[in-house]
Amino acid sequence: xxxxxxxxxxxxxxxxxxxxxxxxxxxxxxxxxxxxxxxxxxxxxxxxxxxxxxxxxxxxxxxxxxxxxxxxxxxxxxxxxxxxxxxxxxxxxxxxxx
Amino acid sequence: xxxxxxxxxxxxxxxxxxxxxxxxxxxxxxxxxxxxxxxxxxxxxxxxxxxxxxxxxxxxxxxxxxxxxxxxxxxxxxxxxxxxxxxxxxxxxxxxxxxxxxxxxxxxxxxxxxxxxxxxxxxxxxxxxxxxxxxxxxxxxxxxxxxxxxxxxxxxxxxxxxxxxxxxxxxxxxxxxxxxxxxxxxxxxxxxxxxxxxxxxxxxxxxxxxxxxxxxxxxxxxxxxxxxxxxxxxxxxxxxxxxxxxxxxxxxxxxxxxxxxxxxxxxxxxxxxxxxxxxxxxxxxxxxxxxxxxxxxxxxxxxxxxxxxxxxxxxxxxxxxxxxxxxxxxxxxxxxxxxxxxxxxxxxxxxxxxxxxxxxxxxxxxxxxxxxxxxxxxxxxxxxxxxxxxxxxxxxxxxxxxxxxxxxxxxxxxxxxxxxxxxxxxxxxxxxxxxxxxxxxxxxxxxxxxxxx
Numbered sequence: 133x134x135x136x137x138x139x140x141x142x143x144x145x146x147x148x149x150x151x152x153x154x155x156x157x158x159x160x161x162x163x164x165x166x167x168x169x170x171x172x173x174x175x176x177x178x179x180x181x182x183x184x185x186x187x188x189x190x191x192x193x194x195x196x197x198x199x200x201x202x203x204x205x206x207x208x209x210x211x212x213x214x215x216x217x218x219x220x221x222x223x224x225x226x227x228x229x230x
Numbered sequence: 231x232x233x234x235x236x237x238x239x240x241x242x243x244x245x246x247x248x249x250x251x252x253x254x255x256x257x258x259x260x261x262x263x264x265x266x267x268x269x270x271x272x273x274x275x276x277x278x279x280x281x282x283x284x285x286x287x288x289x290x291x292x293x294x295x296x297x298x299x300x301x302x303x304x305x306x307x308x309x310x311x312x313x314x315x316x317x318x319x320x321x322x323x324x325x326x327x328x329x330x331x332x333x334x335x336x337x338x339x340x341x342x343x344x345x346x347x348x349x350x351x352x353x354x355x356x357x358x359x360x361x362x363x364x365x366x367x368x369x370x371x372x373x374x375x376x377x378x379x380x381x382x383x384x385x386x387x388x389x390x391x392x393x394x395x396x397x398x399x400x401x402x403x404x405x406x407x408x409x410x411x412x413x414x415x416x417x418x419x420x421x422x423x424x425x426x427x428x429x430x431x432x433x434x435x436x437x438x439x440x441x442x443x444x445x446x447x448x449x450x451x452x453x454x455x456x457x458x459x460x461x462x463x464x465x466x467x468x469x470x471x472x473x474x475x476x477x478x479x480x481x482x483x484x485x486x487x488x489x490x491x492x493x494x495x496x497x498x499x500x501x502x503x504x505x506x507x508x509x510x511x512x513x514x515x516x517x518x519x520x521x522x523x524x525x526x527x528x529x530x531x532x533x534x535x536x537x538x539x540x541x542x543x544x545x546x547x548x549x550x551x552x553x554x555x556x557x558x559x560x561x562x563x564x565x566x567x568x569x570x571x572x573x574x575x576x577x578x579x580x581x582x583x584x585x586x587x588x589x590x591x592x593x594x595x596x597x598x599x600x601x602x603x604x605x606x607x608x609x610x611x612x613x614x615x616x617x618x619x620x621x622x623x624x625x626x627x628x629x630x631x632x633x634x635x636x637x638x639x640x641x642x643x644x645x646x647x648x649x650x651x652x653x654x655x656x657x658x659x660x661x662x663x664x665x666x667x668x669x670x671x672x673x674x675x676x677x678x679x680x681x682x683x
Contacts, residue, residue: 141528142568144491145316146356148528149498154506170495173531174453190532191405204406207353208523209513 135166135223138179139187139203144172147189151206155187158216166223184226185219199225238326245615246324247279253329254500261507271500278496279616282320285493286313286617286625289486289563292462294623296479297560299469306468306552310604310624314563316494317617318627321607322362323497324616327375331358331365334379336508338386343516350393351512352412352524355505356498360414360631361385367640370606381639385414388635388663392416393524395667396576398674403580404530411572412524417632418595419573420659422588423666426577429584441582445534452541452566458487461562464548483562490563527572535582539571543589547628550593557597559604564628570596577666599633600626602641634659 139155141148148170155168168187171179180186186196189203199222205211241249251272258268290311301307322328335358342348364385365378372378389412396419397410429435450456462483466476530536547561570589578584604626611617611625619625630636638659641652 140531141526142531143528143566145494146498146528147526149495150356150502150505153499153502170498172454172491173528174449174537188532189529191529192532204409204525204529207525207529208409209509210408 135184135226136182137166137168137185137187137219137223138171138176138183139168139189140171140173140176140179141189142173144170147207148173148203151187151189151203154206155216155219162220164220164223185222187219198222242326242614247276247283247615249326250279250323250328251276251500254504257329257332257504261504263503263507267503271503274496275500278493278500279320279324281493281496282316283617285486285489286317286320286619288482289313290619290623290625292479292482292486293465293560293562294620296465296469296471299471300465300560303470304468304552308551308558308560310559310601310626312559312562312564312600312628313617313625314490314566314627315629315631316490317563317625318363318607318630319359319494319497321611321614321616321625322359322366324614325362325366325369325610326614327365327378328359328362330379331361331382332504332508334383335361335386336512338383339390339512340515342387342390343519343521348390348394349520349522350390350397350410350412350524351516351521352390352393353509353512354412354524354526355508356501357413357526363630364636364640366610367603367606367636368643370609371641372643377643381642384639385635388417389414390524391667392663393522395670397522398677399576399579399670400530402677403533403575406529408522409525409529410522411527411530413527413572413631414635415527415569415572415631416576417573417635417659417663418569418592419577420663420666421634422573422577422592423669424662425588425591426584429578429587435583435587436581437583438581441534441538445537448541449537451544452537454487454491454566455484457544457566458484461487461548461565465560487563527568530572530575533575533580535580535585536568536571536575538582539574539585539589540566540568542586543567543570543593546590546593547596551597551628554594554597557594557601558624559597559600559626559628561597561628564600564630567593567596567629569629569631569633595633596629599630599637600628602637603627603630 139148139151152168152170159166185199187201187203201219202215205215254275255268255272361382365382368381369378393410393412400410459480462480466479551561574585574588604624608624638652638656642656645653
């Protein structure tokens with residue numbers, strides 16, 4: 133089964149889906165078997181279990197049980213490649229563990 | 231000419247779930263998408279329309295009988311169903327001229343950047359629908375497509391200017407450099423600024439407290455399924471349903487609120503490739519120019535104050551809807567009112583006490599504007615068959631973004647018919663916008679001076 137990654141925004145509709153579609157396309161190009169799902173920020177903690185990484189578009193000091201990737205990079209294009217590398221590594225680590 | 235009109239009418243007659251996908255496939259091919267990807271986007275968009283129509287049908291089928299029973303048992307008459315912003319965006323995209331808004335947004339942005347009238351590149355092409363929404367109202371009032379796009383153009387310019395002025399404060403509040411908020415919900419911050427000047431004089435309101443702990447405790451009430459369930463229970467009680475009826479309504483309302491974002495996500499999935507192509511083109515074109523990237527509001531979603539204000543506004547909106555003269559909308563899918571909390575957050579610099587007061591003061595505006603827009607949105611939905619409504623059923627949104635701006639600018643032409651109120655509101659809004667912008671510019675100057683010192 134494909135590895136799951138989550139991305140959240142205020143309603144789980146527009147911004148998060150933009151990032152999800154974009155990252156999904158990048159993963160497909162690299163032929164990585166993983167899929168990004170857009171979820172609602174208000175319920176994000178319910179989706180942590182079973183996900184390899186959390187792409188966040190907000191800045192807060194909270195600690196999460198899974199690796200956190202900066203999603204703003206995918207919206208602005210600045211630092212996009214570094215964040216994508218981080219994501220690929222998180223996927224690899226997740227695969228090794230499971 | 232007649233043949234062309236016939237062809238156009240044939241396509242429009244197919245309904246939004248068919249003709250809008252055809253438009254997006256064509257648009258996709260124009261921005262050089264692969265044929266199979268363009269078709270995939272088109273069909274996904276058709277799914278989004280049909281899915282939303284199904285869901286809105288389900289929602290009105292659940293809410294309308296409860297609203298009727300509430301009228302009988304309490305005398306509260308709120309016949310307009312609140313479909314929230316997801317419903318409004320669905321109906322807006324079904325406007326036959328909707329897709330022309332993309333080139334308008336992009337061209338205005340390029341011109342403004344080229345003549346140095348803005349430093350913002352608006353990467354948020356999802357909220358093109360907000361311009362379409364305003365244009366639709368103008369179109370129904372003036373019957374002129376040109377007037378509709380002219381007012382939309384004014385909105386686009388104001389969004390860029392507002393984003394420019396806000397950039398510094400956005401960076402201070404969010405800690406994220408290089409971005410700003412181009413969403414029109416921010417327009418409400420201008421009139422809020424006038425109120426805030428008064429509130430700031432009350433010393434006790436300048437206290438701050440830790441919003442995080444409180445948000446952790448009450449955050450569950452903003453989750454769609456829980457909020458929907460509670461609203462269903464309240465409606466059921468007011469409608470004097472029996473216990474089984476109340477619980478059933480609770481679960482049905484939870485279902486509607488949970489599924490709205492799930493289905494409207496397909497709109498974004500379909501539109502993303504086009505929006506991505508445009509973004510990459512723009513970033514390439516202005517690669518050597520320093521720009522702020524304009525985004526939708528959610529990058530601010532880490533602020534606990536925003537969520538507390540949203541949760542506070544839920545009961546305030548519900549109570550006010552029952553007693554406010556002139557309100558005809560029963561708050562439901564639009565009750566999570568981000569459009570009130572985000573501007574309050576900007577104006578009050580995150581001071582939660584003043585934010586809650588602002589949210590209380592401005593709630594009636596949302597109910598009135600929601601009521602005022604019901605005829606247009608219902609008529610458009612019925613003409614394009616974007617959403618299937620029962621005869622006589624009205625639909626709107628209790629949290630229309632930038633309600634004062636949207637109402638005033640879209641209704642300004644009513645002055646020609648002797649109704650000057652929208653025009654007066656328009657002028658007052660512009661005055662408040664100028665004053666607020668000055669304070670934002672002043673703040674930036676002072677901070678820069680401090681940095682240098």
